[in-house]
Amino acid sequence: MSTAFRKLSQVDFRKRVARVDSRFARMGPAAYAKDRTPARPLSMALMGFGWIYLVASISNRRDHITASLSQGNLPEHYHQWIFSGLAVMLAASMVLLLLHVVRYFAKSDGKKKNSGGILLGALLAVALFHTPAGVWQGGLGMLDQHSQRIILAAGTSLKDSPVMAINNLPLSD
Numbered sequence: 001m002s003t004a005f006r007k008l009s010q011v012d013f014r015k016r017v018a019r020v021d022s023r024f025a026r027m028g029p030a031a032y033a034k035d036r037t038p039a040r041p042l043s044m045a046l047m048g049f050g051w052i053y054l055v056a057s058i059s060n061r062r063d064h065i066t067a068s069l070s071q072g073n074l075p076e077h078y079h080q081w082i083f084s085g086l087a088v089m090l091a092a093s094m095v096l097l098l099l100h101v102v103r104y105f106a107k108s109d110g111k112k113k114n115s116g117g118i119l120l121g122a123l124l125a126v127a128l129f130h131t132p133a134g135v136w137q138g139g140l141g142m143l144d145q146h147s148q149r150i151i152l153a154a155g156t157s158l159k160d161s162p163v164m165a166i167n168n169l170p171l172s173d
Contacts, residue, residue: 037110041117048121055093056129058086097122 018025024032058065065086069079097119104115140148 035107035109035111037114039110039113041113041120044114044117045121045124048118049125050121051093051118052097052122052125053129055090056125059090060129 014025021031062083065083066079069082074082100115100118104112104119107115140151143151
């Protein structure tokens with residue numbers, strides 16, 4: 001009785017790999033690849049804060065933008081283009097924010113931490129943007145007069161800011 005040996009082909013090899021490790025057979029080397037995205041939660045939190053603060057400022061200050069455009073030299077028919085572009089930016093920001101929520105719950109390692117940082121920064125920006133004026137007045141009232149004057153002097157350059165309306169805060173004597 002003789003045994004016949006046949007040369008194995010690439011197809012035979014793939015069938016055997018599929019029996020042994022079906023995940024590797026489907027995905028190749030990417031099946032066991034690690035996520036090498038570096039985690040930068042602090043810088044992502046700062047980026048998320050700035051991004052959502054800008055979006056919230058634009059969405060709540062339409063009258064200010066309209067007044068600014070009317071004072072400028074830009075023709076009236078371009079104003080609608082600007083507002084359309086801002087609306088597209090707001091919609092894209094909401095879609096990207098939703099994408100980061102999904103990525104936070106679906107991914108792992110660096111991508112999850114980076115999306116978590118962006119979401120944390122966004123949450124802090126929304127909280128800062130919607131902080132009532134009474135909280136700012138109470139916080140300023142806790143400081144001594146020297147610190148109040150420093151903050152009020154720094155606040156004169158931010159007098160049009162929607163969040164820090166510190167020019168309207170009274171000094172305690």
